[in-house]
Amino acid sequence: MRLGPRAQAGYVVSWVLLGLMRAVIVVLPFSAVRRLLGEGRTDPMPLPPGTRRQSERARDVGQNVRRAARHTPWRSDCYPQALTAHLQLRLLRVPHTVSFGLRRVDDRLTAHSWVAAAGLPVTGGDPVDYTVVGAFTWLPRSERTP
Numbered sequence: 001m002r003l004g005p006r007a008q009a010g011y012v013v014s015w016v017l018l019g020l021m022r023a024v025i026v027v028l029p030f031s032a033v034r035r036l037l038g039e040g041r042t043d044p045m046p047l048p049p050g051t052r053r054q055s056e057r058a059r060d061v062g063q064n065v066r067r068a069a070r071h072t073p074w075r076s077d078c079y080p081q082a083l084t085a086h087l088q089l090r091l092l093r094v095p096h097t098v099s100f101g102l103r104r105v106d107d108r109l110t111a112h113s114w115v116a117a118a119g120l121p122v123t124g125g126d127p128v129d130y131t132v133v134g135a136f137t138w139l140p141r142s143e144r145t146p
Helices: 004-029 032-039 052-069 078-091
Strands: 096-105 108-118 120-123 131-136
Touching: 004 032, 004 052, 004 078, 032 078, 032 096, 032 131, 052 108, 052 120, 078 096, 078 108, 078 120, 078 131
Parallel strands: none
Antiparallel strands: 096 108, 096 131, 108 120
């Protein structure tokens, strides 16, 4: 499938950010990454319903991040995808939540991270089987309550 100029630009931005976020994950402890995400909670804060424009932006970011993640020579699983989507959505001023969860598979715990915005899953798919252990909601300053 041939991408238009806007989708190509989104792909390139996502690919570069995936690399940067992978480096951040490898080099920095989670406590430092956590500051990038903002204030954490154990339950996701409800998001305001997104506008049509916010929904389109969230959908585009998700498509670009997932598409770019398939073509990186480094590991681009759910965690760098979530951080990449977070940065892009924040720059686009789209309210969103980055969530971290755990689930037990056999006798092992598996971790997962995902992003939701404007009522849509942006990255990470449907995390229905995961128990949320941390969530970071970002809202534009104009939508924050004091």
